[in-house]
Amino acid sequence: MEAVLVLTIIMSALLSALAQKPHHCKSPPYLQGKLAVDFPEGKSMVYEKFYYDALEERIRVVAVGKEGEHDVFMDRLLLFREKVYFDISYHNKSCIKASLDATFTPIAIPLDARHRAQVVLGSLSSPAQGLLVNNWVGTDAKTKANYSLTFTELGCIPILSMYHFDGVGHFLSSFFDMVIGIEDPMVFVPPDFCFSKNLVEWKDGKAVNFFTAIL
Amino acid sequence: MEAVLVLTIIMSALLSALAQKPHHCKSPPYLQGKLAVDFPEGKSMVYEKFYYDALEERIRVVAVGKEGEHDVFMDRLLLFREKVYFDISYHNKSCIKASLDATFTPIAIPLDARHRAQVVLGSLSSPAQGLLVNNWVGTDAKTKANYSLTFTELGCIPILSMYHFDGVGHFLSSFFDMVIGIEDPMVFVPPDFCFSKNLVEWKDGKAVNFFTAIL
Numbered sequence: 001m002e003a004v005l006v007l008t009i010i011m012s013a014l015l016s017a018l019a020q021k022p023h024h025c026k027s028p029p030y031l032q033g034k035l036a037v038d039f040p041e042g043k044s045m046v047y048e049k050f051y052y053d054a055l056e057e058r059i060r061v062v063a064v065g066k067e068g069e070h071d072v073f074m075d076r077l078l079l080f081r082e083k084v085y086f087d088i089s090y091h092n093k094s095c096i097k098a099s100l101d102a103t104f105t106p107i108a109i110p111l112d113a114r115h116r117a118q119v120v121l122g123s124l125s126s127p128a129q130g131l132l133v134n135n136w137v138g139t140d141a142k143t144k145a146n147y148s149l150t151f152t153e154l155g156c157i158p159i160l161s162m163y164h165f166d167g168v169g170h171f172l173s174s175f176f177d178m179v180i181g182i183e184d185p186m187v188f189v190p191p192d193f194c195f196s197k198n199l200v201e202w203k204d205g206k207a208v209n210f211f212t213a214i215l
Numbered sequence: 216m217e218a219v220l221v222l223t224i225i226m227s228a229l230l231s232a233l234a235q236k237p238h239h240c241k242s243p244p245y246l247q248g249k250l251a252v253d254f255p256e257g258k259s260m261v262y263e264k265f266y267y268d269a270l271e272e273r274i275r276v277v278a279v280g281k282e283g284e285h286d287v288f289m290d291r292l293l294l295f296r297e298k299v300y301f302d303i304s305y306h307n308k309s310c311i312k313a314s315l316d317a318t319f320t321p322i323a324i325p326l327d328a329r330h331r332a333q334v335v336l337g338s339l340s341s342p343a344q345g346l347l348v349n350n351w352v353g354t355d356a357k358t359k360a361n362y363s364l365t366f367t368e369l370g371c372i373p374i375l376s377m378y379h380f381d382g383v384g385h386f387l388s389s390f391f392d393m394v395i396g397i398e399d400p401m402v403f404v405p406p407d408f409c410f411s412k413n414l415v416e417w418k419d420g421k422a423v424n425f426f427t428a429i430l
Contacts, residue, residue, distance in 0.1 A: 033338070119392055121390075122346055122348075123370065125395035125396065126369070128370075129369050130346065131336060152338075152343075154341070155337070155340075155343075157345070178335065179339075180340035
């Protein structure tokens with residue numbers, strides 16, 4: 001009887017230890033939020049609003065910012081299943097349609113990423129004053145970029161992503177105002193004028209994951 | 216009677232509007248935590264552990280890191296009331312004592328800082344997945360440095376501080392694992408060997424606030 005008790009205690013201790021180890025998590029399938037992207041050597045800073053649907057494999061990104069002295073604006077809808085993306089201009093009521101030769105990669109910690117640290121942003125001394133996050137590092141197999149990803153422990157929400165491309169520099173994306181869900185599913189439907197004569201078709205495939213797609 | 220009711224509603228609406236406006240907050244008087252400091256142009260990265268006592272006006276900072284190829288280590292105790300600081304080396308059992316010609320500035324949002332944004336790090340869609348923070352910007356009157364400070368909305372806990380000194384660059388400090396309180400008050404007491412013959416006395420005053428003291 002005593003042996004069974006000891007075994008139970010050891011087993012439950014082992015299981016709880018396993019449960020507490022941070023795991024390579026995947027973000028919720030519907031997500032929308034904002035991000036600030038800092039380009040290498042502070043050359044430009046871009047604010048983006050994005051909408052992410054991992055079930056239908058669609059991403060919409062609207063970016064505004066400055067590149068040196070120039071204003072930057074981009075409104076892009078990526079439809080991975082249809083292997084196509086649209087650059088939309090409501091101002092001109094025109095569209096650029098291009099092929100998208102990439103498989104959809106969900107927002108997640110890559111399986112070969114190495115867990116570096118679990119930290120609290122702010123403090124857990126009082127409620128709503130801190131956030132438990134994990135930091136993971138690794139090298140992207142395709143692009144050879146070194147990355148550092150910081151996601152929340154609960155919910156697997158991205159907080160910070162850093163990609164370093166050799167000879168180019170650091171791309172730092174800070175995520176904020178994230179909402180689980182999609183407020184308006186119409187953001188994934190190309191506007192009517194994308195099917196009219198104003199459509200320009202391109203053929204340039206590019207391989208992307210979520211974090212490089214938003215750069 | 217109706218007029219009183221209307222007045223009450225107006226007053227409570229006004230008060231709640233005032234209460235919701237982010238205010239120039241001050242951090243709790245006892246605080247300990249860690250920070251990562253990124254020096255200009257990524258030249259060096261330093262990890263620090265700090266202890267902060269705003270009532271007795273004392274700060275202890277232990278820093279380890281790299282400056283280029285060199286390892287950096289610093290263990291400094293700043294006693295603002297006594298107008299003195301100690302650089303402590305447990306390895307050599309030696310101490311450097313120097314005068315500290317500065318008034319203590321508590322960790323707080325300066326009164327002339329401008330509120331830039333309130334954002335959620337992560338998401339408020341589920342509990343413990345997000346953190347409400349405020350970002351403030353301004354120019355330090357003494358050093359003329361432009362700064363950006365991000366503190367939690369609840370509890371006024373520092374999350375990120377950025378100081379930009381003209382001709383030098385950005386100093387970015389990320390705070391984490393913050394605890395309200397002091398685990399061991401002995402961190403503010405200089406070790407015995409700081410009062411022995413191994414003490415070296417310096418006389419170089421410098422003006423500091425918390426964020427520049429930890430650089």
